[in-house]
Amino acid sequence: MGFSALAQAAPLLTNLALTPYLISRLGLDRFGVWSLILVFLATLTVLDGGVGASLARFHAYHGAHGDRDGTGRLVIGSLGLFVALGALVSGLCLLLAPVLTSAVGVPPRLRQEAEQLLMALGPLLTVALAANSAVALLQANGRFRALAGVSGASCLAYGVAVIALIGHGSDLPLLAVLAIGRYLLVTVGGLCVGARHIRLRRPLLPGRVERRDFVRYATRMQLSGFTVFLNGEIDALVIAALLPVRYVGIYAAGYQAAAALRSLPLYAFPPMLTRMTHVYAVHGLAGAVREFHVLQSRWLPTVLTYGVVTTASVGLAVQVWLGPGLALSGAVAAVLLAGYSVQVAFTGVRTCFVRAIGRPGYETRYSWCATVVNLALTVPLTLLFGVVGVVLATTVGLLAGSWYFVVLCRRLTGPGERRLPRHWLSVTVLAAVPAGLGNLLVLRLEWHGVLPLLLAGLPVLAGLAGASALLLRELAGPARPGGGVSVKDEVSLEEGSP
Known part of the structure:
Protein backbone atom coordinates (compact mmCIF):
# COMPACT_ATOMS: atom_id res chain seq x y z
CA MET A 1 0.00 0.00 0.00
CA GLY A 2 2.89 2.35 0.68
CA PHE A 3 4.36 1.97 -2.80
CA SER A 4 0.86 2.16 -4.30
CA ALA A 5 0.41 5.45 -2.46
CA LEU A 6 3.70 6.81 -3.77
CA ALA A 7 2.78 5.87 -7.34
CA GLN A 8 -0.63 7.54 -7.22
CA ALA A 9 0.42 10.51 -5.09
CA ALA A 10 3.13 11.58 -7.53
CA PRO A 11 0.75 13.05 -10.19
CA LEU A 12 -1.45 14.67 -7.54
CA LEU A 13 1.47 16.28 -5.73
CA THR A 14 2.89 17.42 -9.06
CA ASN A 15 -0.39 19.13 -9.97
CA LEU A 16 -0.71 20.69 -6.51
CA ALA A 17 2.80 22.09 -6.79
CA LEU A 18 2.37 23.36 -10.35
CA THR A 19 -1.11 24.91 -10.05
CA PRO A 20 -0.01 28.18 -8.35
CA TYR A 21 2.88 28.43 -10.83
CA LEU A 22 0.60 27.90 -13.84
CA ILE A 23 -1.98 30.40 -12.57
CA SER A 24 0.73 33.05 -12.13
CA ARG A 25 2.30 32.35 -15.54
CA LEU A 26 -0.80 31.73 -17.64
CA GLY A 27 -3.35 33.95 -15.87
CA LEU A 28 -6.67 32.74 -14.50
CA ASP A 29 -8.50 32.85 -17.86
CA ARG A 30 -5.85 30.83 -19.69
CA PHE A 31 -5.58 28.45 -16.74
CA GLY A 32 -9.35 28.03 -16.95
CA VAL A 33 -9.00 26.97 -20.60
CA TRP A 34 -6.33 24.43 -19.65
CA SER A 35 -8.56 23.14 -16.82
CA LEU A 36 -11.41 22.76 -19.30
CA ILE A 37 -9.23 20.69 -21.64
CA LEU A 38 -8.30 18.46 -18.69
CA VAL A 39 -12.02 18.07 -17.95
CA PHE A 40 -12.56 16.90 -21.53
CA LEU A 41 -9.63 14.49 -21.17
CA ALA A 42 -10.89 13.10 -17.86
CA THR A 43 -14.36 12.66 -19.33
CA LEU A 44 -13.13 10.81 -22.41
CA THR A 45 -10.80 8.68 -20.29
CA VAL A 46 -13.77 7.51 -18.25
CA LEU A 47 -15.89 6.91 -21.37
CA ASP A 48 -13.55 4.30 -22.90
CA GLY A 49 -16.05 1.45 -22.92
CA GLY A 50 -15.04 0.39 -19.42
CA VAL A 51 -11.80 -1.10 -20.74
CA GLY A 52 -9.41 0.86 -18.53
CA ALA A 53 -11.39 0.15 -15.37
CA SER A 54 -11.56 -3.57 -16.18
CA LEU A 55 -7.92 -4.23 -17.03
CA ALA A 56 -6.65 -4.37 -13.43
CA ARG A 57 -9.16 -7.07 -12.49
CA PHE A 58 -8.54 -9.25 -15.57
CA HIS A 59 -4.75 -8.82 -15.41
CA ALA A 60 -4.91 -9.92 -11.76
CA TYR A 61 -7.09 -12.91 -12.66
CA HIS A 62 -4.64 -13.99 -15.39
CA GLY A 63 -1.71 -13.37 -13.05
CA ALA A 64 -3.23 -15.57 -10.34
CA HIS A 65 -3.28 -18.46 -12.84
CA GLY A 66 0.10 -17.66 -14.43
CA ASP A 67 -1.56 -16.97 -17.80
CA ARG A 68 1.05 -14.78 -19.48
CA ASP A 69 -0.49 -15.39 -22.93
CA GLY A 70 -3.84 -14.03 -21.75
CA THR A 71 -2.11 -10.98 -20.30
CA GLY A 72 -0.33 -10.36 -23.60
CA ARG A 73 -3.58 -10.54 -25.55
CA LEU A 74 -5.17 -8.03 -23.17
CA VAL A 75 -2.27 -5.61 -23.57
CA ILE A 76 -2.28 -5.76 -27.38
CA GLY A 77 -6.06 -5.57 -27.64
CA SER A 78 -6.39 -2.63 -25.25
CA LEU A 79 -3.61 -0.61 -26.88
CA GLY A 80 -5.15 -1.12 -30.31
CA LEU A 81 -8.51 0.04 -29.03
CA PHE A 82 -6.99 3.12 -27.41
CA VAL A 83 -5.27 4.16 -30.65
CA ALA A 84 -8.60 3.88 -32.47
CA LEU A 85 -10.38 5.97 -29.82
CA GLY A 86 -7.70 8.65 -30.05
CA ALA A 87 -8.03 8.81 -33.83
CA LEU A 88 -11.81 9.13 -33.54
CA VAL A 89 -11.54 11.98 -31.03
CA SER A 90 -8.97 13.77 -33.22
CA GLY A 91 -11.36 13.67 -36.15
CA LEU A 92 -14.26 15.00 -34.08
CA CYS A 93 -12.15 17.81 -32.66
CA LEU A 94 -11.03 18.81 -36.14
CA LEU A 95 -14.68 19.26 -37.09
CA LEU A 96 -16.09 20.69 -33.86
CA ALA A 97 -13.28 22.78 -32.35
CA PRO A 98 -14.75 26.21 -33.27
CA VAL A 99 -18.20 25.18 -32.05
CA LEU A 100 -16.87 23.85 -28.74
CA THR A 101 -14.76 26.90 -27.92
CA SER A 102 -17.67 29.27 -28.51
CA ALA A 103 -20.16 27.04 -26.66
CA VAL A 104 -18.15 27.05 -23.40
CA GLY A 105 -17.55 30.79 -23.37
CA VAL A 106 -13.83 30.95 -24.16
CA PRO A 107 -12.81 34.62 -24.59
CA PRO A 108 -12.15 35.55 -28.25
CA ARG A 109 -8.48 36.30 -27.56
CA LEU A 110 -7.96 32.73 -26.33
CA ARG A 111 -10.01 30.82 -28.89
CA GLN A 112 -7.10 30.10 -31.22
CA GLU A 113 -5.09 28.56 -28.37
CA ALA A 114 -8.14 26.62 -27.19
CA GLU A 115 -8.65 25.20 -30.69
CA GLN A 116 -4.99 24.17 -30.82
CA LEU A 117 -5.42 22.41 -27.49
CA LEU A 118 -8.45 20.55 -28.80
CA MET A 119 -6.32 19.29 -31.71
CA ALA A 120 -4.03 17.70 -29.13
CA LEU A 121 -6.92 16.05 -27.26
CA GLY A 122 -6.89 12.87 -29.38
CA PRO A 123 -3.17 12.12 -28.86
CA LEU A 124 -3.55 13.06 -25.18
CA LEU A 125 -6.39 10.58 -24.82
CA THR A 126 -4.46 7.77 -26.52
CA VAL A 127 -1.35 8.11 -24.37
CA ALA A 128 -3.36 8.68 -21.16
CA LEU A 129 -5.32 5.45 -21.71
CA ALA A 130 -2.16 3.59 -22.70
CA ALA A 131 -0.51 4.79 -19.49
CA ASN A 132 -3.49 3.50 -17.50
CA SER A 133 -3.07 0.12 -19.21
CA ALA A 134 0.60 -0.08 -18.22
CA VAL A 135 -0.26 0.96 -14.66
CA ALA A 136 -2.98 -1.72 -14.43
CA LEU A 137 -0.49 -4.38 -15.57
CA LEU A 138 1.95 -3.53 -12.79
CA GLN A 139 -0.77 -3.20 -10.14
CA ALA A 140 -2.34 -6.54 -11.01
CA ASN A 141 0.98 -8.33 -10.63
CA GLY A 142 1.94 -6.65 -7.37
CA ARG A 143 4.76 -4.57 -8.91
CA PHE A 144 4.04 -1.54 -6.77
CA ARG A 145 7.66 -0.63 -6.06
CA ALA A 146 8.44 -0.49 -9.77
CA LEU A 147 5.22 1.42 -10.42
CA ALA A 148 6.19 4.02 -7.83
CA GLY A 149 9.53 4.48 -9.60
CA VAL A 150 7.97 4.86 -13.05
CA SER A 151 5.28 7.27 -11.83
CA GLY A 152 7.69 9.37 -9.77
CA ALA A 153 10.25 9.66 -12.55
CA SER A 154 7.65 10.71 -15.14
CA CYS A 155 6.16 13.34 -12.82
CA LEU A 156 9.57 14.72 -11.92
CA ALA A 157 10.49 15.06 -15.60
CA TYR A 158 7.15 16.73 -16.35
CA GLY A 159 7.44 19.18 -13.44
CA VAL A 160 10.97 20.20 -14.35
CA ALA A 161 9.98 20.67 -18.00
CA VAL A 162 6.96 22.84 -17.11
CA ILE A 163 9.01 25.13 -14.86
CA ALA A 164 11.82 25.37 -17.42
CA LEU A 165 9.71 25.90 -20.54
CA ILE A 166 6.36 27.48 -19.56
CA GLY A 167 6.64 31.24 -19.19
CA HIS A 168 4.30 34.19 -19.50
CA GLY A 169 2.15 34.17 -22.61
CA SER A 170 0.51 31.70 -24.97
CA ASP A 171 2.17 28.42 -23.97
CA LEU A 172 -0.91 26.21 -23.76
CA PRO A 173 -0.05 24.01 -26.80
CA LEU A 174 3.44 23.45 -25.37
CA LEU A 175 1.87 22.46 -22.05
CA ALA A 176 -0.19 19.83 -23.89
CA VAL A 177 2.97 18.44 -25.53
CA LEU A 178 4.65 18.14 -22.14
CA ALA A 179 1.61 16.29 -20.77
CA ILE A 180 1.76 13.86 -23.71
CA GLY A 181 5.41 13.28 -22.90
CA ARG A 182 4.61 12.40 -19.27
CA TYR A 183 2.04 9.81 -20.28
CA LEU A 184 4.45 8.32 -22.83
CA LEU A 185 7.09 7.89 -20.13
CA VAL A 186 4.60 6.02 -17.94
CA THR A 187 3.49 3.80 -20.84
CA VAL A 188 6.95 2.85 -22.05
CA GLY A 189 8.41 2.49 -18.57
CA GLY A 190 5.47 0.44 -17.28
CA LEU A 191 5.45 -1.96 -20.21
CA CYS A 192 9.22 -2.45 -19.99
CA VAL A 193 9.06 -3.22 -16.28
CA GLY A 194 6.04 -5.50 -16.73
CA ALA A 195 7.42 -7.34 -19.76
CA ARG A 196 8.12 -10.50 -17.73
CA HIS A 197 4.39 -10.92 -17.09
CA ILE A 198 3.58 -10.81 -20.82
CA ARG A 199 4.04 -13.44 -23.50
CA LEU A 200 3.12 -12.61 -27.09
CA ARG A 201 1.93 -15.60 -29.08
CA ARG A 202 -0.59 -16.01 -31.84
CA PRO A 203 -3.41 -15.18 -31.69
CA LEU A 204 -2.37 -11.72 -30.55
CA LEU A 205 -5.92 -10.63 -29.75
CA PRO A 206 -8.35 -12.15 -27.23
CA GLY A 207 -10.52 -14.97 -28.54
CA ARG A 208 -14.30 -14.99 -28.71
CA VAL A 209 -14.84 -16.37 -25.20
CA GLU A 210 -12.30 -13.95 -23.69
CA ARG A 211 -13.87 -11.03 -25.52
CA ARG A 212 -17.36 -12.03 -24.39
CA ASP A 213 -16.36 -12.21 -20.72
CA PHE A 214 -14.38 -8.98 -20.92
CA VAL A 215 -17.08 -7.06 -22.78
CA ARG A 216 -19.74 -8.23 -20.32
CA TYR A 217 -17.64 -7.02 -17.40
CA ALA A 218 -16.46 -3.83 -19.13
CA THR A 219 -20.00 -2.84 -20.11
Missing part, protein backbone atom coordinates in the same frame (compact mmCIF):
# COMPACT_ATOMS: atom_id res chain seq x y z
CA ARG A 220 -21.04 -2.74 -16.47
CA MET A 221 -17.87 -0.85 -15.57
CA GLN A 222 -18.63 1.66 -18.33
CA LEU A 223 -22.12 2.23 -16.96
CA SER A 224 -20.52 2.93 -13.58
CA GLY A 225 -17.87 5.09 -15.21
CA PHE A 226 -20.46 7.17 -17.00
CA THR A 227 -21.86 8.15 -13.63
CA VAL A 228 -18.41 9.46 -12.69
CA PHE A 229 -18.79 11.88 -15.56
CA LEU A 230 -22.30 12.86 -14.52
CA ASN A 231 -21.37 13.23 -10.84
CA GLY A 232 -18.09 15.05 -11.35
CA GLU A 233 -16.96 16.27 -14.74
CA ILE A 234 -20.38 17.55 -15.77
CA ASP A 235 -20.21 20.08 -12.92
CA ALA A 236 -17.39 21.87 -14.73
CA LEU A 237 -19.29 21.76 -18.02
CA VAL A 238 -22.40 23.24 -16.37
CA ILE A 239 -20.29 26.02 -14.87
CA ALA A 240 -18.61 26.63 -18.24
CA ALA A 241 -22.01 26.94 -19.93
CA LEU A 242 -23.49 29.35 -17.39
CA LEU A 243 -20.56 31.40 -16.06
CA PRO A 244 -17.37 33.03 -17.41
CA VAL A 245 -14.60 30.56 -18.10
CA ARG A 246 -12.56 31.75 -15.08
CA TYR A 247 -15.12 30.07 -12.82
CA VAL A 248 -14.10 26.75 -14.33
CA GLY A 249 -10.62 27.40 -12.93
CA ILE A 250 -12.09 28.33 -9.53
CA TYR A 251 -14.10 25.12 -9.49
CA ALA A 252 -11.16 23.08 -10.79
CA ALA A 253 -8.91 24.26 -7.95
CA GLY A 254 -11.45 23.21 -5.31
CA TYR A 255 -12.22 19.96 -7.09
CA GLN A 256 -8.51 19.21 -7.38
CA ALA A 257 -8.00 19.70 -3.63
CA ALA A 258 -10.99 17.52 -2.73
CA ALA A 259 -10.04 14.83 -5.24
CA ALA A 260 -6.45 14.77 -3.97
CA LEU A 261 -7.53 14.25 -0.37
CA ARG A 262 -10.14 11.72 -1.42
CA SER A 263 -7.48 9.79 -3.29
CA LEU A 264 -5.28 9.13 -0.25
CA PRO A 265 -7.47 6.27 1.08
CA LEU A 266 -7.97 5.07 -2.50
CA TYR A 267 -4.25 4.33 -2.74
CA ALA A 268 -5.12 1.11 -0.94
CA PHE A 269 -7.49 0.04 -3.74
CA PRO A 270 -5.00 -1.56 -6.17
CA PRO A 271 -3.37 -3.89 -3.61
CA MET A 272 -6.76 -4.67 -2.03
CA LEU A 273 -8.31 -5.48 -5.42
CA THR A 274 -5.29 -7.56 -6.44
CA ARG A 275 -5.33 -9.50 -3.17
CA MET A 276 -9.09 -10.03 -3.15
CA THR A 277 -9.07 -11.19 -6.79
CA HIS A 278 -6.29 -13.69 -6.02
CA VAL A 279 -8.22 -14.93 -2.95
CA TYR A 280 -11.37 -15.33 -5.04
CA ALA A 281 -9.48 -17.13 -7.81
CA VAL A 282 -8.04 -19.65 -5.31
CA HIS A 283 -10.65 -19.92 -2.52
CA GLY A 284 -13.88 -18.90 -4.24
CA LEU A 285 -16.62 -16.62 -2.96
CA ALA A 286 -16.45 -17.81 0.67
CA GLY A 287 -12.79 -16.78 0.87
CA ALA A 288 -13.52 -13.39 -0.69
CA VAL A 289 -16.32 -12.78 1.86
CA ARG A 290 -13.96 -13.54 4.75
CA GLU A 291 -11.39 -11.18 3.28
CA PHE A 292 -14.03 -8.48 2.90
CA HIS A 293 -14.99 -8.56 6.59
CA VAL A 294 -11.39 -8.44 7.76
CA LEU A 295 -10.65 -5.39 5.60
CA GLN A 296 -13.93 -3.55 6.21
CA SER A 297 -13.64 -3.75 10.02
CA ARG A 298 -10.46 -1.63 9.80
CA TRP A 299 -11.39 0.46 6.78
CA LEU A 300 -14.64 2.08 7.99
CA PRO A 301 -13.48 3.82 11.21
CA THR A 302 -10.12 4.76 9.73
CA VAL A 303 -11.55 6.45 6.63
CA LEU A 304 -14.38 8.17 8.53
CA THR A 305 -11.88 9.72 10.96
CA TYR A 306 -9.68 10.79 8.06
CA GLY A 307 -12.68 12.32 6.28
CA VAL A 308 -13.86 14.36 9.28
CA VAL A 309 -10.39 15.78 9.97
CA THR A 310 -9.59 16.69 6.36
CA THR A 311 -13.05 18.13 5.64
CA ALA A 312 -12.72 20.41 8.66
CA SER A 313 -9.42 21.74 7.31
CA VAL A 314 -9.62 21.75 3.51
CA GLY A 315 -11.46 25.07 3.08
CA LEU A 316 -8.75 26.95 4.96
CA ALA A 317 -5.99 24.90 3.33
CA VAL A 318 -7.11 25.94 -0.16
CA GLN A 319 -6.89 29.59 0.88
CA VAL A 320 -3.39 28.97 2.26
CA TRP A 321 -2.50 27.36 -1.05
CA LEU A 322 -3.99 29.87 -3.49
CA GLY A 323 -4.82 32.95 -1.41
CA PRO A 324 -8.04 34.32 0.13
CA GLY A 325 -9.20 35.51 -3.29
CA LEU A 326 -10.06 31.87 -4.04
CA ALA A 327 -12.04 31.22 -0.85
CA LEU A 328 -14.88 29.99 -3.06
CA SER A 329 -12.62 27.17 -4.20
CA GLY A 330 -12.19 26.23 -0.53
CA ALA A 331 -15.96 26.03 -0.07
CA VAL A 332 -16.25 23.81 -3.16
CA ALA A 333 -13.53 21.53 -1.80
CA ALA A 334 -15.13 21.22 1.66
CA VAL A 335 -18.59 20.33 0.32
CA LEU A 336 -17.23 17.77 -2.13
CA LEU A 337 -14.86 16.19 0.37
CA ALA A 338 -17.66 15.63 2.89
CA GLY A 339 -19.53 13.50 0.34
CA TYR A 340 -16.40 11.78 -0.90
CA SER A 341 -15.38 10.77 2.63
CA VAL A 342 -18.65 9.01 3.40
CA GLN A 343 -18.72 7.41 -0.03
CA VAL A 344 -15.18 6.01 0.23
CA ALA A 345 -15.72 4.79 3.81
CA PHE A 346 -18.84 2.77 3.02
CA THR A 347 -18.20 1.72 -0.59
CA GLY A 348 -14.41 1.35 -0.84
CA VAL A 349 -13.92 -2.27 0.23
CA ARG A 350 -17.30 -3.22 -1.25
CA THR A 351 -16.17 -1.89 -4.63
CA CYS A 352 -13.05 -4.06 -4.54
CA PHE A 353 -15.16 -7.02 -3.46
CA VAL A 354 -17.78 -6.88 -6.23
CA ARG A 355 -15.12 -6.25 -8.86
CA ALA A 356 -12.99 -9.15 -7.63
CA ILE A 357 -15.86 -11.65 -7.76
CA GLY A 358 -16.96 -10.48 -11.20
CA ARG A 359 -20.16 -8.70 -10.12
CA PRO A 360 -19.60 -5.07 -11.17
CA GLY A 361 -23.34 -4.66 -11.79
CA TYR A 362 -23.78 -3.94 -8.08
CA GLU A 363 -21.43 -0.98 -8.40
CA THR A 364 -23.28 0.16 -11.51
CA ARG A 365 -26.64 0.20 -9.72
CA TYR A 366 -25.41 2.25 -6.79
CA SER A 367 -23.57 4.67 -9.09
CA TRP A 368 -26.74 5.33 -11.06
CA CYS A 369 -28.69 5.87 -7.84
CA ALA A 370 -26.19 8.58 -6.87
CA THR A 371 -26.38 10.09 -10.35
CA VAL A 372 -30.18 10.29 -10.46
CA VAL A 373 -30.30 12.04 -7.07
CA ASN A 374 -27.53 14.40 -8.16
CA LEU A 375 -29.22 15.37 -11.42
CA ALA A 376 -32.58 15.89 -9.70
CA LEU A 377 -31.05 18.33 -7.20
CA THR A 378 -28.58 20.19 -9.40
CA VAL A 379 -30.92 22.87 -10.79
CA PRO A 380 -32.76 23.82 -7.57
CA LEU A 381 -29.59 23.83 -5.43
CA THR A 382 -27.70 25.84 -8.05
CA LEU A 383 -30.46 28.44 -8.09
CA LEU A 384 -30.22 28.67 -4.29
CA PHE A 385 -26.46 28.51 -3.72
CA GLY A 386 -24.71 29.13 -7.06
CA VAL A 387 -21.46 27.22 -7.68
CA VAL A 388 -21.55 25.66 -4.22
CA GLY A 389 -25.05 24.36 -5.00
CA VAL A 390 -23.68 22.39 -7.96
CA VAL A 391 -21.28 20.45 -5.75
CA LEU A 392 -23.82 20.19 -2.93
CA ALA A 393 -26.09 18.26 -5.29
CA THR A 394 -23.17 15.93 -6.06
CA THR A 395 -22.52 15.36 -2.36
CA VAL A 396 -26.14 14.52 -1.54
CA GLY A 397 -26.22 12.11 -4.47
CA LEU A 398 -23.07 10.37 -3.23
CA LEU A 399 -24.57 9.92 0.23
CA ALA A 400 -27.76 8.40 -1.17
CA GLY A 401 -25.87 6.09 -3.52
CA SER A 402 -23.53 4.89 -0.77
CA TRP A 403 -26.45 3.87 1.45
CA TYR A 404 -28.01 1.97 -1.46
CA PHE A 405 -24.75 0.12 -2.16
CA VAL A 406 -24.55 -1.07 1.46
CA VAL A 407 -28.09 -2.44 1.15
CA LEU A 408 -27.30 -4.16 -2.17
CA CYS A 409 -24.18 -5.89 -0.86
CA ARG A 410 -25.82 -7.40 2.22
CA ARG A 411 -26.97 -10.37 0.16
CA LEU A 412 -23.34 -11.15 -0.66
CA THR A 413 -21.51 -10.19 2.52
CA GLY A 414 -24.11 -10.70 5.26
CA PRO A 415 -25.36 -8.11 7.80
CA GLY A 416 -24.01 -4.58 7.92
CA GLU A 417 -21.08 -2.91 9.63
CA ARG A 418 -19.62 -3.60 13.02
CA ARG A 419 -20.14 -0.77 15.45
CA LEU A 420 -17.52 1.95 15.35
CA PRO A 421 -14.91 1.78 18.12
CA ARG A 422 -16.22 2.99 21.47
CA HIS A 423 -14.05 6.10 21.59
CA TRP A 424 -14.26 6.88 17.86
CA LEU A 425 -16.33 10.09 18.12
CA SER A 426 -14.33 11.73 20.91
CA VAL A 427 -11.01 10.82 19.31
CA THR A 428 -12.13 12.15 15.91
CA VAL A 429 -13.30 15.47 17.39
CA LEU A 430 -10.03 15.85 19.32
CA ALA A 431 -8.14 15.35 16.05
CA ALA A 432 -10.32 17.65 13.91
CA VAL A 433 -10.37 20.71 16.18
CA PRO A 434 -6.59 21.30 16.42
CA ALA A 435 -6.21 20.53 12.71
CA GLY A 436 -8.71 23.26 11.81
CA LEU A 437 -7.20 25.74 14.28
CA GLY A 438 -3.72 25.03 12.95
CA ASN A 439 -4.81 25.83 9.40
CA LEU A 440 -6.45 29.04 10.61
CA LEU A 441 -3.20 30.15 12.24
CA VAL A 442 -1.22 29.43 9.06
CA LEU A 443 -3.77 31.41 7.03
CA ARG A 444 -3.34 34.41 9.30
CA LEU A 445 0.34 34.50 8.37
CA GLU A 446 -0.77 35.64 4.87
CA TRP A 447 1.82 33.42 3.24
CA HIS A 448 0.53 31.49 0.23
CA GLY A 449 1.83 28.77 -2.06
CA VAL A 450 3.02 25.18 -1.88
CA LEU A 451 5.38 25.57 1.10
CA PRO A 452 2.70 27.20 3.31
CA LEU A 453 0.35 24.41 2.21
CA LEU A 454 2.84 21.87 3.51
CA LEU A 455 3.00 23.82 6.76
CA ALA A 456 -0.82 23.76 6.98
CA GLY A 457 -0.69 20.01 6.54
CA LEU A 458 1.36 19.51 9.71
CA PRO A 459 -1.51 20.01 12.22
CA VAL A 460 -3.70 17.74 10.08
CA LEU A 461 -1.06 15.02 10.11
CA ALA A 462 -0.57 15.50 13.85
CA GLY A 463 -4.31 15.12 14.46
CA LEU A 464 -4.52 12.00 12.30
CA ALA A 465 -1.45 10.49 13.96
CA GLY A 466 -2.93 11.08 17.40
CA ALA A 467 -6.26 9.55 16.37
CA SER A 468 -4.50 6.52 14.91
CA ALA A 469 -2.53 5.96 18.09
CA LEU A 470 -5.66 6.15 20.25
CA LEU A 471 -7.75 3.87 18.02
CA LEU A 472 -5.01 1.39 17.09
CA ARG A 473 -5.73 -1.14 19.85
CA GLU A 474 -9.41 -1.42 18.97
CA LEU A 475 -8.76 -1.56 15.23
CA ALA A 476 -6.12 -4.27 15.69
CA GLY A 477 -8.62 -6.64 17.34
CA PRO A 478 -9.91 -9.68 15.47
CA ALA A 479 -12.57 -8.98 12.86
CA ARG A 480 -16.01 -10.42 13.53
CA PRO A 481 -17.57 -11.24 10.19
CA GLY A 482 -21.16 -10.14 10.06
CA GLY A 483 -22.32 -13.02 7.94
CA GLY A 484 -21.83 -14.70 4.62
CA VAL A 485 -23.66 -16.25 1.72
CA SER A 486 -25.58 -19.41 1.31
CA VAL A 487 -24.28 -22.32 -0.71
CA LYS A 488 -27.02 -21.70 -3.28
CA ASP A 489 -26.02 -18.05 -3.67
CA GLU A 490 -22.33 -18.97 -3.89
CA VAL A 491 -22.90 -21.51 -6.65
CA SER A 492 -25.13 -19.17 -8.66
CA LEU A 493 -22.69 -16.30 -8.37
CA GLU A 494 -19.66 -18.37 -9.33
CA GLU A 495 -21.46 -19.75 -12.37
CA GLY A 496 -21.91 -16.20 -13.65
CA SER A 497 -18.31 -15.13 -13.00
CA PRO A 498 -15.56 -15.06 -15.61
